Amino acid sequence: MSVKKGSLNIIRLAHGAGGSLQEELINFITKNIPFKNVNNGVGVEELDDGATIPLKDYEKEIVVTADGHTIYPLFFPGGDLGILSICGTVNDLIMMGAEPLALTSIIIIEEGFKFDKLYKLINSMNLMSEKANIAIIAGDTKVMPRGSLNEIIITTTGIGIKDKNIKVLDSNVKAGDHIILTGSIGDHGTALMASREGLNISTDLKSDISLLLEIYKAIKSEIKNNYIHAMKDPTRGGIAAALNNWAYKSNVSLWIEEEKVPIKKQVIAICDMLGLDPYNIASEGRALLSVSPIHSEIVLEKIKSTTIGKEAKIIGEVRAENPKRVFLKTIVGGTRFVDMPLGEPIPRIC
């Protein structure tokens, strides 16, 4: 295994930001894992939202996903770390086309953390798991000396179940498909940035954090019939990272129309001010779907009938030419390329 020298021999914050540096880090960690899948199910090398364990004599398979949750600030407009730790993991199961069944939870706490804060977080977790109708069946708790981590980390593992023949994968996006986005982009990341110290931005913008379960239930039969080829929640790295992932893994090009992408004017204003691209900013309650063109209108209508998918839109289409690229037809009619975001979005100078 090659180890970099000098100043490159350190993990940088950008290695965790969902962009191409993160791919480098994941590859570093996973490339020498000796066994990467079970019974030829989806394994770690696919770098999808989760993995599958096909069981030989059954028509169903188990879907597993894991997510370590940290966030600053712990309590943010529209949510908190507790809500995030349930939604993030449940949503990842759904993005694999699975029905969520159970969660495990590991809570690592810094010495000195206050019980009342912990209570609030646990309460949020319980409320969300009730809403998701999902059991928390096992877990672990550790307390670490002051300074060895920042406040608290919650890691959850999600277990779901799905029919073996359902194939909802990043690598399954097909030329001709229509791309549906279930709501406005960048609300979560922008609300979080605005709430951090030092920026003094006052806004009513809230995180879009939510369970995607309602959408899953609305389109369950389309998932079962394999009309939906891929689903992805655009979290870290925003829709730019999610779409580039699809284009790359499915060897297709994606053509997005900027004027169809729902985006709140507060998000545009704050991102413009900070010099950030909303396409790179995380959502926590949205999904992208790649749907066969014949069924895209039906799927769209079903998503729009849910409380969290009212603003859903078909934002673009999939083509075979120029594979591995994402193109954007801009609001004024020009064309440009949407790149994989590189690292942590930082506000620019002037």
Add this chain to the structure above:
Amino acid sequence: MIYIDIPGLNVLKSKEFTNKIVKKINQIIKEIGKPLKFMHVCGTHEHTISKYGLRTLLPKEIEILSGPGCPVCICPAADIDRAVELGKRDDTIITTFGDMVRVPATNISLAEIKAKGADIRIVYGPNDAIKIARENPNKEVIFFAIGFETTVPLIGYEIKLGPPSNFSVICAHKLIPAALELLMSQSQLKIDGFISPGHVSTIIGLKPYEIFSQGYRIPNVVSGFEPNDVLLSILMLLRQVRDKKYDTLNEYSRVVKPEGNIRAQKIIEEVFKPVSSPWRGIGRVFDGGLVIREDYQAFDADKKYDIKIGKSQDIPPGCSCHLIMVGKLYPYECKLFRNQCTPINPIGPCMVSMEGTCSIYYKYYSEENS
């Protein structure tokens, strides 16, 4: 949330209006009947042009060159070397704008000495740096001040206000009109018009540009930053070329006043004086930079400390930033672009800053559309 709706903003991003402007542009370039080169000198203009794909909307006869408009990119390595040298001291906190931390100087960047333990902090403005100075009376707090006329008044204002005695400034400010004049004298460029920067002009007004329209007979339009601002400015330049009437026009009149911001100009005049100054990749520009006047030299880090640096190197071997910054080369014509030089491992300054031409091209242009 206080959201200010700027009147007409929708028009500035409306496709119908874009189509009208582009139609006119096509018509006038036919009347002119020869290819033209317009140059902008602002990273934010390049950003607008690239982000909205404006080059793909223009007729092939119109070429939009990207000039030296990124303050981070044109900051000479020697200035960063000085900041690095001071940053190595135990009692010192260096404060500066985000992108500046990553720019490679001659040997090392501020980010690298930070990783080795130096106290380097990113701030949003000089007022934050002064706050740090007040909170750390036992430390020397140095603000590494870069940028064009846009950021100068902020720092001038703080210096005038009387910062604490442990605060000082490495003054690496540059002035835009002087650089434009240098570009004009480089005859091989043959620029047919300038798209001038709206932010800088908000401070300096229109007068400093008159030398170009009146002296060099080159049309000049001060432009805003929405896509139709830039297209409209191109149309305003084309009309001048066609009619052979050369003027300095204000497309960004909703923000820029002809006289500029007089209060800000007075602050600049009072605290700083223009000097001949090196620009990274361009060389020495007459009256192209600022130094702090003697009255305020207590806050001038160069006077306060005896900073010794070695011979500096602005452009690393193989890097074409010096040609890209003056519009002589497009980023994809550089051998290092997308190969050894990427935003993760930038070799030249234009790849570091988000305002840098190479960084913008990396993000928005694929082989297919460049």
